Amino acid sequence: MKIAQVELYIVQMPLKSPFLTHLGAVAHREGIIVKIMDQDGCFGLGEGVAFSTPWYTEETVATSLHMITDILIPLLKKNPIQQPEEAALLFKSIRRNHMAKAAVETALWDLYAKQNSSSLSALLNGTRQVIASGVVVATDSAVNALKQIEQYLEEGYQRIKVKINPQQDYSFLAEIRKVYPKLPIMADANSAYTLKDIERLKALDEFNLLMIEQPLAHDDIIEHAVLQKEIRTPICLDESIVSFDDARKAIELGSCQVINIKVGRVGGLYEAKQIHDYCFARQIPVWCGGMIEFGISRAHNIALASLPGFTIPGDISASNRFWEEDIILPEVQVKGGFIKVPDEPGIGFSLNEKRLKETLLSTRTFRF
Numbered sequence: 001m002k003i004a005q006v007e008l009y010i011v012q013m014p015l016k017s018p019f020l021t022h023l024g025a026v027a028h029r030e031g032i033i034v035k036i037m038d039q040d041g042c043f044g045l046g047e048g049v050a051f052s053t054p055w056y057t058e059e060t061v062a063t064s065l066h067m068i069t070d071i072l073i074p075l076l077k078k079n080p081i082q083q084p085e086e087a088a089l090l091f092k093s094i095r096r097n098h099m100a101k102a103a104v105e106t107a108l109w110d111l112y113a114k115q116n117s118s119s120l121s122a123l124l125n126g127t128r129q130v131i132a133s134g135v136v137v138a139t140d141s142a143v144n145a146l147k148q149i150e151q152y153l154e155e156g157y158q159r160i161k162v163k164i165n166p167q168q169d170y171s172f173l174a175e176i177r178k179v180y181p182k183l184p185i186m187a188d189a190n191s192a193y194t195l196k197d198i199e200r201l202k203a204l205d206e207f208n209l210l211m212i213e214q215p216l217a218h219d220d221i222i223e224h225a226v227l228q229k230e231i232r233t234p235i236c237l238d239e240s241i242v243s244f245d246d247a248r249k250a251i252e253l254g255s256c257q258v259i260n261i262k263v264g265r266v267g268g269l270y271e272a273k274q275i276h277d278y279c280f281a282r283q284i285p286v287w288c289g290g291m292i293e294f295g296i297s298r299a300h301n302i303a304l305a306s307l308p309g310f311t312i313p314g315d316i317s318a319s320n321r322f323w324e325e326d327i328i329l330p331e332v333q334v335k336g337g338f339i340k341v342p343d344e345p346g347i348g349f350s351l352n353e354k355r356l357k358e359t360l361l362s363t364r365t366f367r368f
């Protein structure tokens with residue numbers, strides 16, 4: 001792929017309003033934009049989606065920077081690659097650090113697509129021209145959630161995800177169901193429960209949720225299989241699935257009926273596609289998760305979600321869900337509940353240089 005230079009941009013932006021889960025609040029988002037340039041000046045873009053602290057997974061912006069700078073870039077310098085799959089396989093010699101790997105690997109996919117004048121969606125064998133869009137409500141009260149849901153439904157979003165925990169679950173969902181008896185709703189618990197809560201979780205079956213996401217421990221697939229036999233609501237796994245093998249084992253065990261695929265969590269588009277292909281062959285629905293990300297990661301998600309197995313609206317919302325102004329042009333827009341899949345080369349979005357400058361904390365450059 002003739003890599004000539006890698007540039008990293010560390011950016012930070014306030015969210016329009018804090019994103020609240022039982023694990024804490026995200027009010028500011030730091031991220032790493034990766035730009036990989038070839039000898040002809042063509043470049044690909046990726047985004048590191050680790051948070052500033054390790055509350056969702058073990059990675060942080062600082063650990064990602066270390067991995068990219070001291071491990072992954074030197075590895076790429078030593079091992080010239082012909083296509084992005086080779087980078088994904090090369091990075092398997094390094095344990096975990098999936099978000100750092102994905103930041104680099106996704107930039108290589110964008111570069112490779114542009115070098116071959118193909119849209120990223122087409123390169124991945126995407127089949128959709130538009131993808132259905134869902135949105136997450138992450139707030140502290142049913143009153144606020146209802147206000148947000150009303151606004152998001154006006155904006156066209158096709159399904160709503162809410163955050164639950166044992167302190168508010170039943171009453172919170174009951175309030176929402178009272179106003180919206182038929183709305184497609186899913187609930188994300190981010191590991192707020194244990195098997196001792198089986199009766200609590202059984203009681204949530206009456207709300208006819210599309211699914212409950214990650215009710216038990218972040219690294220469990222055994223107890224989720226026990227729980228799934230006890231509750232009617234389909235379990236969706238998020239945190240527990242960090243690789244293709246995790247997905248295969250969870251499905252074999254009956255730990256879930258749905259998988260939330262996040263490109264960063266599984267180490268890149270190659271692994272994400274492997275999980276998709278496996279699930280698609282077995283008619284296990286998947287959807288594309290979000291990471292409160294900026295537009296570059298959002299663009300990669302759109303390309304991934306154009307694959308045929310993404311049959312459930314994901315957490316891919318418009319740029320203006322979180323940001324006053326995103327770092328891409330054009331911004332991601334939701335129209336009539338759908339986002340258009342670009343057909344221009346690569347991710348089909350470019351960097352908003354003005355916004356990048358406004359949000360920039362620091363940069364690093366590496367010549368090959």
Ligand SMILES: O=C(O)CCC(=O)C1=CC=C[C@@H](O)[C@@H]1C(=O)O
Pocket residue numbers: 021056135136188190238289290291292293315316317
């Ligand atoms: O990016 C979005 O639109 C929302 C993403 C989202 O819901 C999440 C991102 C990161 C951590 C979470 O608590 C949550 C999730 O678990 O899916």
Ligand SMILES: [Mg+2]
Pocket residue numbers: 188190213214238239
């Ligand atoms: Mg989740």
